[in-house]
Amino acid sequence: MTLDTVDLVNHRLAADLDEAFPDLIRETQHGIYSGIRRLVPSAADAEDLAQETFIRAYRALSAYSTERVLELKLRSWLWTIALNLCRNAARTRSRRPRTVVLDRDAVAPGSGPEAEALAADENARWAEILGRLPAAQHHAVVLRHVVGLTYSEISAVTGRPEGTVKADVHRGIAKLQEASHDR
């Protein structure tokens, strides 16, 4: 499932949600997780919020009409859900209890939230410098350069005009450049 085949994905979701939804997760989870990971401070929260994004997406899709599913721009729609969850999480910091909890050690030993590609100090440094950006710039920079959304997609996700989004990204990048020169 790539952007070229998005229509096909919409059709599959509309035809048989339960059959197609796992593939939607497989194809979009890395982008969703990567982005959320740079929007919230901890890996555990990022994983939890990424799960919650897909759970809410599934429940919404179950309730949508066929026409609505066919018209969805899936990537920006998923990111609208994800970004809202990140904003709310920043306010409440409460994790949602799961009714059934995967046995991680049986599925993929040593894959807990602490098993990250980047070293802990690298993660902390990025959390710190991204966290110093104003929220709109932080969101726009992550969505553009970590996730790879287009400006028009980011505009749909954040509800800000495309020109404003471009300015957010450029100002954010400029501040990150300054921060890296200061080091």
Place this chain on the structure above:
Amino acid sequence: MTVEDNLAGLATEAPPALLPQVLLETGLADGYVSHPGPTGNMFVAFNSRGISSIFLGDDPSDLDARFEAQFGRPAFPVTGLPSRLERSLDRSLRTRRLGNLPIDWTGMSQFQQEVLRKTAEILPGEVRPYSWVAKEIGNPRAVRAVGTALARNPVPIVVPCHRVVRNDGHLGNYYYGTEVKRTVLEAEGMDVDTLEMLAGRGVRLTGSDTTNIFCHPTCRDARRTTARHRVEFRSETEARAAGYRPCLHCRPAA
């Protein structure tokens, strides 16, 4: 290296637990746990509708593939059963009765559901022939189909398909082998040797000459009859010809 390159390098793989946990939470996958059973370890799979599947054994290695092949959705190991389901399962295993244990009946034909629900009425320590199940569900000629439905019972032990035996009284087949069937029955207090001996002599029904009632040999009423008053029959016709009537509890069909 530009800031943009650094940011692009932050893209990472989602943790492997993400997908399974979402599928569990949305009901697109079942969870499973290890649980002690009458023959040792069991793997118990479940979803929001109830218990979907039980596998007897210790080796989980091909469990995922077998489950997906049978049910068309994945199953993942989880840390525990939801507490209400666990209490219900423990009660069911302790009392050896299905009771109010929720079972996921979806994916079973109406016929198979009827066969399994009827089978769940057979009390521990008793057995009934396939023909009894067929007659009880109002389909006396479907004996072979009853056998097939029981052979495909996805929830052995809690739906006690081991309590259904051949029409001639011999133990008959079991998914996990006749020896396992014997073990489970004996754990329930059944005297399997005596049952096999009666079957070997062609005895399908027993009666009491004080009440003139005939039963399946393992009916709790039949077991109360003392040896002095017990009479043996090879068929219902023979029992009726001798002036006996069928027991109202076990409703013999043989």
